[in-house]
Amino acid sequence: MAQESVTVERAEDWKTLQRLLYRDSWNEDINRYRSSNVFRGHSNRKYTLTTSLQRFVGDSGQWDLELRLLRNFNKYAQQYIDEPESFYHLWSLAQHHGLPTQLLDWTYSPMVATFFATGGARDVDGEILVVDYAAAHQLIPDVYRTVLEQADTEMFDVDLAESGTNQLLQESRESEHNDRIRAGSLDLFELFELYMEMTDNHSEPYVWFFEPPPIDQRIANQSGVLAGWFPIDPRQPMDEWLETHPEFFRRIVIPAERKQEFRDKLDRANINDRTLFPDLDGLAMWLTEYYSPTVKSNS
Template sequence: MHELRLRSWAEFVDYCNRRDGWAFRGQADPGWPLFSSLSRRLLRDPAGRSEWQAREERSIRIFRRKAHVYLPDRSVLQDELRCLALMQHHGAPTRLLDFTKSPFVAAFFAVEQAVGDAVVYALNTPWLWSAAPRHDPTLTREQIDPRVQGNFERYFAENHHPMVWFGEPSEMDRRLVAQSGLLVMPGTLEMPLDDVLRSYDSEQPLIEKVVLGRELRSEAMHALYRMNITQATLFPDLEGLARSIGYELEEMWQRRI
């Protein structure tokens, strides 16, 4: 995976301008591998890989059995991708990785809680749109689309295929809309996303690692604040508003310096 380090906000803006149409993911620590929350949980499980499918199926089944009491429309639970997105955005471990179409939203998630260097990953979705892994050229994005009934069980649940699908649910929730969200679903849980992408043949990079030096955090957060990218706008509810107050303190301090 190609890696570069940026030391100013202007460098990051220039980089983004040259990655039109890509998808982005921010993480507060460059050392964290690109695993989904479900992968991280199962890799700590001493039971081993043979039980992963059953454990994932059970977690989805339990969520469906109980979540309906909190939902005005329980039909969302019958759609595989919408159900997984709902689980993901309320804290359940799933195989989804959250990306965004906005590099600036990704930068916010990278630097806001960072205490050192942070990182934004850039995914070459324009190339991946029509690509397929070398082991099976029939596994195109359209073919494996988990929004099609039965495709999740057919192509993802058994964890056999090092491949990736990306897109949005047929109906997006409020947070996905606010964050310009894009969901990335790997076909296997035991490999980080950058390793999965090595199963595709490409002469151009499919994913890039952009390390944001700790020295640019203050500049980045101020620029994002002026773009109205805050916890309050990305999580449009009372929780998001309350969480946004933390940075309001920083802005006040900056103006007094």
């Protein structure tokens, strides 16, 4: 039987965009518009879901560099941050500030994703990627699904992620570490190293999503969500795998000729650089775009 292909639709106008973004968002169980979708916007639809760690490591094969980067980030960042509450807290912080990691930024907000999809060059199509995280979480290790079920939720936060990791390690064959895991005597990096060994032995690739801690206002304003990507081949981009799962993945193309219109309408809805990047840099970017001169069409 031929595999079903991923849905790709073009948002030729603003009304169509809204329909595509909010499709299947009605939840009959609670009688509300609530979906389990997360979104990511690309200003060029040719971009792939390659993590910053994948780009950093390249062809060197030195995938252990992430742990070394994180250890040193934690060491030298002490004057700027409190002691991380967990490895996932530190991991989120490092990703937020641009350290190469295997995490990818997503958002709950379809409008925020549209903002990023309408950036960049105005002569290339943008794209919004849509993933149903509740459906994607059906493929994660059983221990993690149990943690979600016990918490009566479909989305991880850093505390649930840490709880799942500890349970996964305790149930693993690393029995010589179990007493230390239960006693909480393993440091953040020993736990993460053991965890990565366990995920390397998982039979299938998977992606899971978690809410980062409220590090600053930017995460809150962008409705940020992080995705952990665990492929069998560490060089594989996430979208190559997502393409094999059309049951929870789809694409929305933003035509190049609609980018400016959509950006202007987002600005009127207060979705712009000034609100998404609430600092002086964001203010400068917003003013630059707002007053950017345009050439009138002859048509």
